[in-house]
Amino acid sequence: MAPDPHDFLALDSLLNGEERLVRDTVRAWVVDTVLPGIGDWYERGVFPRELFPALGELGLLGMHLNGYGTAGASAVSYGLACLELEAGDSGFRSAVSVQGSLSMFPIWKYGSEAQKEEWLPRMARGEAIGCFGLTEPDAGSDPSSMRTAARRAGPGDEADWIVSGSKMWITNGGIADIAVVWARTDDDIRGFLVPRGTAGFSTRDMHHKLSLRASVTSELILDEVRLPSSAVLPDVRGLKGPLSCLSEARYGIVWGSMGAARARYESALDYATTRRQFGRPIGGFQLTQRKLTDMVVELEKGVLLALHLGRLKDDGRSRARPGPSSARTGSPSSIPSSATPTTSSRC
């Protein structure tokens, strides 16, 4: 039997029934809902925020977390969802990554019980949108140089916080109901929950992007924003907080990039079998076949790697950093804030 040109290595057989169901459900949703509209959203440079509840109904928002209305899915299922979303458009995978891995994850992992109850169920349903504010105009790869700062408005732990600074390139910023903002304090870098509408907090969308156009990218401006003491994430201090979130998001990006690659491959394959030159489809020429072969080999290698990472993650054996023998130690939760890690990938 000839190999399936869409699954040369029969990777489908490596997935269990639940994983295939997630994959097929998201793929069908993308075909029915994303593909018909993406040309228009891309041209206009907008993300259709009205689709957030549908993403919530599918269980895709914070789907790899547990409790608080989240789906509690496996890492592999989450990865497959990212792959299928990004096969439709990178903006959709990005929106879901930012919501689940960069906004819900820090609340879920480091938030107080009250913060979790207030935000996570609504975010899982897509009724509230989150964003993650780490990058600044002068602090990109090097977030340790951030200038956004928070100080206490008075003495004691119950005093309000005053936050000032600006964040740049923030996905979902202009449509977010809640911003997770990282700021330096006299007690290390800390995370703050800043709801839309808080006095002194505003956003400005960035337009004319060349890529990721169906995605809202914004500047966050914090001008002496006064927050209650309960707005700080109580259970993390230092850069390990935001960097652990980025590790979560990067896992989804590994899968997502394979979705983009698959869409490119399928489009090239379709063109090569329908476009005729010199009396036959251009896919009939060996030089074209060589290009398609290279594409499918790289694609399947990437999916295998993503799947391996997912199995490790589901097994509790994934590591975001080199092991303890290295200068930088252990898991994200043990990254010292004095280290100089970078944040080189998009969200």
Ligand SMILES: Cc1cc2nc3c(=O)[nH]c(=O)nc-3n(C[C@H](O)[C@H](O)[C@H](O)COP(=O)(O)OP(=O)(O)OC[C@H]3O[C@@H](n4cnc5c(N)ncnc54)[C@H](O)[C@@H]3O)c2cc1C
């Ligand atoms: C569409 C989009 C969405 C984004 N969404 C978010 C978001 O939601 N939240 C958020 O906080 N941020 C977000 N970002 C910001 C993103 O994470 C930053 O762009 C990233 O951290 C890099 O920072 P920079 O753009 O300032 O580049 P710079 O830090 O100025 O780097 C410029 C170049 O130098 C290279 N470089 C830097 N340091 C080193 C080094 N030590 N060694 C080798 N090369 C190096 C980089 O790889 C890069 O190629 C987004 C960015 C984009 C474009």
